[in-house]
Amino acid sequence: MEQNKVGNYNFVAEPFHVDFSGHLTMGVLGNHLLNCAGFHSTDRGFGIANLNEAHYTWVLSRLAVELDEMPYQYKKFSISTWVENVYRLFTDRNFEILDENGHTIGYARSVWAMISQQTRKPADLLTLHGGSIVDYVCDKECPIEKPSRIKVDDCEPDTTYEAKYSDIDINGHVNSIKYIERVLDLFPLEMYKEKRIKRFEVAYIAESYYGDTLSFYKQKINENEYNVEIKKNGGEVVCRSKMIFIN
Amino acid sequence: MEQNKVGNYNFVAEPFHVDFSGHLTMGVLGNHLLNCAGFHSTDRGFGIANLNEAHYTWVLSRLAVELDEMPYQYKKFSISTWVENVYRLFTDRNFEILDENGHTIGYARSVWAMISQQTRKPADLLTLHGGSIVDYVCDKECPIEKPSRIKVDDCEPDTTYEAKYSDIDINGHVNSIKYIERVLDLFPLEMYKEKRIKRFEVAYIAESYYGDTLSFYKQKINENEYNVEIKKNGGEVVCRSKMIFIN
Numbered sequence: 175m176e177q178n179k180v181g182n183y184n185f186v187a188e189p190f191h192v193d194f195s196g197h198l199t200m201g202v203l204g205n206h207l208l209n210c211a212g213f214h215s216t217d218r219g220f221g222i223a224n225l226n227e228a229h230y231t232w233v234l235s236r237l238a239v240e241l242d243e244m245p246y247q248y249k250k251f252s253i254s255t256w257v258e259n260v261y262r263l264f265t266d267r268n269f270e271i272l273d274e275n276g277h278t279i280g281y282a283r284s285v286w287a288m289i290s291q292q293t294r295k296p297a298d299l300l301t302l303h304g305g306s307i308v309d310y311v312c313d314k315e316c317p318i319e320k321p322s323r324i325k326v327d328d329c330e331p332d333t334t335y336e337a338k339y340s341d342i343d344i345n346g347h348v349n350s351i352k353y354i355e356r357v358l359d360l361f362p363l364e365m366y367k368e369k370r371i372k373r374f375e376v377a378y379i380a381e382s383y384y385g386d387t388l389s390f391y392k393q394k395i396n397e398n399e400y401n402v403e404i405k406k407n408g409g410e411v412v413c414r415s416k417m418i419f420i421n
Numbered sequence: 422m423e424q425n426k427v428g429n430y431n432f433v434a435e436p437f438h439v440d441f442s443g444h445l446t447m448g449v450l451g452n453h454l455l456n457c458a459g460f461h462s463t464d465r466g467f468g469i470a471n472l473n474e475a476h477y478t479w480v481l482s483r484l485a486v487e488l489d490e491m492p493y494q495y496k497k498f499s500i501s502t503w504v505e506n507v508y509r510l511f512t513d514r515n516f517e518i519l520d521e522n523g524h525t526i527g528y529a530r531s532v533w534a535m536i537s538q539q540t541r542k543p544a545d546l547l548t549l550h551g552g553s554i555v556d557y558v559c560d561k562e563c564p565i566e567k568p569s570r571i572k573v574d575d576c577e578p579d580t581t582y583e584a585k586y587s588d589i590d591i592n593g594h595v596n597s598i599k600y601i602e603r604v605l606d607l608f609p610l611e612m613y614k615e616k617r618i619k620r621f622e623v624a625y626i627a628e629s630y631y632g633d634t635l636s637f638y639k640q641k642i643n644e645n646e647y648n649v650e651i652k653k654n655g656g657e658v659v660c661r662s663k664m665i666f667i668n
Contacts, residue, residue, distance in 0.1 A: 190452050190597070193590075205435070208437065209435055338606035339605055339606050339608060339613055340602045340605055342440065343441065344436070344441060344442070361586065384441070
């Protein structure tokens with residue numbers, strides 16, 4: 175039973191999923207993490223498909239990833255995932271990222287809510303599927319800090335972007351991974367030549383839609399730390415992100 | 422031996438790889454096709470890794486994809502690939518795309534060259550790996566037209582885009598899949614609500630790099646057919662593409 179609480183999934187760093195340095199991009203890693211969350215919950219009876227029948231869906235609220243290295247092109251790696259906590263309105267899901275030799279290269283933390291597809295209001299996780307999600311809570315270690323509260327002071331937008339066909343997911347929203355890619359693209363290639371991302375955080379606050387103009391506000395906290403805020407159509411905050419680089 | 426000439430690879434349409442309609446995007450399908458080309462050639466001793474040792478690499482010249490339907494979210498599908506022809510400077514590689522029940526849903530054709538990494542000049546495919554690539558030539562049917570010659574008349578650019586961190590591959594070039602995504606994004610979401618892509622073609626002509634400004638010229642041929650040309654920095658043609666929609 176303890177073993178069944180953790181799901182492990184295998185990947186290969188594909189050529190079009192690596193950056194100029196040959197390492198997997200944070201956007202692709204984020205995609206894999208979210209897929210693992212889906213595999214793990216589906217296999218245990220609380221996946222999107224099960225929820226859809228009951229007109230509920232999972233919504234990702236926060237994601238924090240911390241890494242010692244990124245998988246290199248053509249290398250195998252794996253991702254383990256498990257549920258750390260279940261509260262009434264949120265659940266904490268953690269991840270461990272392992273290289274081809276099974277050595278830990280990073281961890282991630284995520285926070286999810288369940289919402290009603292009809293009312294878009296949060297639903298009670300403790301009653302979901304007879305409360306069975308609680309049976310999978312696992313105390314496996316995840317030695318990275320929880321997602322932080324990200325604050326961006328008033329500043330001029332770094333860039334703007336209009337959401338296009340490729341950005342939109344099956345729910346009609348800009349997909350979670352696209353925000354990550356756009357945030358990475360706020361930094362020049364030179365930055366990625368000198369440094370690598372040690373920690374990446376993203377908090378999803380509101381949905382954006384096809385045709386929305388997204389404004390990206392980037393604030394330098396120190397030499398290696400930046401906060402980013404994305405607003406739509408000059409107003410509502412859609413997403414906040416933190417990047418911590420290391421030399 | 423005949424059987425070993427064709428490679429078959431399994432996929433699932435992942436949630437962040439489908440568009441608003443729930444169908445796999447052409448960019449993701451293109452990525453999978455190119456990965457299959459890599460798997461197939463590597464397994465037979467003429468993959469990138471083998472070539473790299475000899476300081477040669479594969480370069481994709483043309484790709485044409487024709488489909489009756491695109492795999493839907495969470496559905497399994499598979500891609501078969503084989504070598505149709507080998508000439509001195511080019512090889513034709515074809516693909517069949519099959520749904521979860523093994524029914525054909527589309528085909529693709531691609532044209533590749535091999536170049537020297539030192540001189541960037543084309544190399545003789547008939548002498549590669551002792552000419553063994555010729556042993557894999559296969560006469561499996563591929564009932565779609567070959568990639569066409571795409572011509573775009575002088576016109577004003579539809580949009581421009583500056584190549585960023587996420588666009589650049591391990592060779593320092595804008596990656597082949599990113600061009601496909603940008604071409605798809607030249608069309609409004611409404612177009613994809615009314616029609617689907619019946620045939621997609623792309624011809625890669627020159628490389629573009631980080632910081633290059635890409636201009637997209639879109640010419641309407643008829644109600645359902647568009648040609649696109651991408652130029653870099655106001656001059657050299659990088660890429661041409663054709664989209665044929667069907668209602």
